[in-house]
Amino acid sequence: xxxxxxxxxxxxxxxxxxxxxxxxxxxxxxxxxxxxxxxxxxxxxxxxxxxxxxxxxxxxxxxxxxxxxxxxxxxxxxxxxxxxxxxxxxxxxxxxxxxxxxxxxxxxxxxxx
Amino acid sequence: xxxxxxxxxxxxxxxxxxxxxxxxxxxxxxxxxxxxxxxxxxxxxxxxxxxxxxxxxxxxxxxxxxxxxxxxxxxxxxxxxxxxxxxxxxxxxxxxxxxxxxxxxxxxxxxxxx
Numbered sequence: 768x769x770x771x772x773x774x775x776x777x778x779x780x781x782x783x784x785x786x787x788x789x790x791x792x793x794x795x796x797x798x799x800x801x802x803x804x805x806x807x808x809x810x811x812x813x814x815x816x817x818x819x820x821x822x823x824x825x826x827x828x829x830x831x832x833x834x835x836x837x838x839x840x841x842x843x844x845x846x847x848x849x850x851x852x853x854x855x856x857x858x859x860x861x862x863x864x865x866x867x868x869x870x871x872x873x874x875x876x877x878x879x880x
Numbered sequence: 881x882x883x884x885x886x887x888x889x890x891x892x893x894x895x896x897x898x899x900x901x902x903x904x905x906x907x908x909x910x911x912x913x914x915x916x917x918x919x920x921x922x923x924x925x926x927x928x929x930x931x932x933x934x935x936x937x938x939x940x941x942x943x944x945x946x947x948x949x950x951x952x953x954x955x956x957x958x959x960x961x962x963x964x965x966x967x968x969x970x971x972x973x974x975x976x977x978x979x980x981x982x983x984x985x986x987x988x989x990x991x992x993x994x
Contacts, residue, residue, distance in 0.1 A: 810986050810988055816982055
């Protein structure tokens, strides 16, 4: 089965600073890649996904992620953090052709005013 | 109009009881999932159904039994509840198999076993 590693269970940034959340996957065959956000006491919401095509993917709320096959990575970035970005962020992967979706352990983003 | 709805939202019960969580999606999706989120926020897939057929059963104790009466519903029944079953359970659905479609999640059911 796939495994997903998110470095840093907790990331703090100042408002207006760059957000960088890291995600690496284990498979030698690139899977489909996703980032989800979870606000307190809510379900998960898709931020963005990579399936094929352009490796730089833009999502909602100003987030983007770049798929780097050589590094087996799919890091999430946002140029300028906003207070409303404070949440739990999950990287997830899905094997091509499979009905599964495996999540990383999550990164809690705190935005400091 | 909620896309993926779960009931109940909160469930408090005693050890040894049997309980069910219901999930319905009105998105016309073929694939539905159950996930367990523990106290450290780790999300683990439990089951995946495609067109009412079980696709994935990720080493879940057989006290957990999913039931899919039709492709819009995937209910989770838990027998002989244990303290370790306390968690938030999420139902989700996706448009197609093959892994490329995003999953839509319900709001979760917080199960507390006392």
